[in-house]
Amino acid sequence: MDEQGRARRPGGRSARVRAAVHQAVTGLVSERGYGNFTVGEVAARAGVADTSLYRRWGNLEALLSDVLLTRLNAQAPMPDTGSLPGDLRTYAANVAREVTGPDGLAVVRLTIALSGAGRQGLQARDEFLAERRRQLQAMLDRARDRGEDPPDVLGVLDHLLAPIYMRVLFDAGPLTPDYLDGLVNRLLA
């Protein structure tokens, strides 16, 4: 969305500010972790006024969600391969690549940080998770529209997402293609 925005309005101030702020947040997250910096520190690093950030995002929690959602949507968009098994296999591979990549367990870390950040944190967390769930639901709805018999979103969370995250979190075993295929087959059985 960022890229498209910049393509439509090259050099637009709003897009420049957004890119600078996202970069500042990404840097602070990797240096200190979620929840260990303030809006003022983001603003200083991005070279913009605190007030610009508050006007645009409302609070730090909403800003953190926006940054992670933008990156996830760019790096791991929901697949649309034309078949449910194809979509689930691609989805599993995307998630596995994401959680073993440089961002690692960013979703888990952000979720934990937001869970402990009061009402605004919980609201940002719920909006973030709801958006990811909507995207997954849309993928499953396309399968149903094609006459396939998809699992529900919670089934995908329980038996595809959860094992992948836990294996990384607990360093419990490698995410091989065979392992990921096994999860998808079990989910579809």
Place this chain on the structure above:
Amino acid sequence: MDEQGRARRPGGRSARVRAAVHQAVTGLVSERGYGNFTVGEVAARAGVADTSLYRRWGNLEALLSDVLLTRLNAQAPMPDTGSLPGDLRTYAANVAREVTGPDGLAVVRLTIALSGAGRQGLQARDEFLAERRRQLQAMLDRARDRGEDPPDVLGVLDHLLAPIYMRVLFDAGPLTPDYLDGLVNRLLA
């Protein structure tokens, strides 16, 4: 173990120090989160010398693991009901109670904190997880010795532990007895 230690040797200095240090760690974790305090702060709160802590635990990471492992072993010991389905149901109920209780996602939080705490952190994390895995393996070994056909430890992690943790972490759905039974039945199918 702490309580038993004090009962066996009432007033023993070693047991008193251990209890005071565990209490100090628990307080600091709940106030600031894992990874956001030093050995010196634990020592000051517990009223003991830094050197006592280093002599006994070696480093902060090993101390954190010891505290959490002690609490888990006290609050959620591995069941031994005499049957595999009974053990797995009790285990699932214990984990569900633990992750929805006041300590919440302590295991996930500690694991993340230790993962980012250098070599000593990774070592403490791996020892902590290996100990929990040994306990689970012992439960599954007892089932095999009785002639039952248990899943392996990774199967329990993937399809019993992982969904329970993820549902709490992502606030995705309630951990009802029916839901937990469904996970166990699916694991045994």
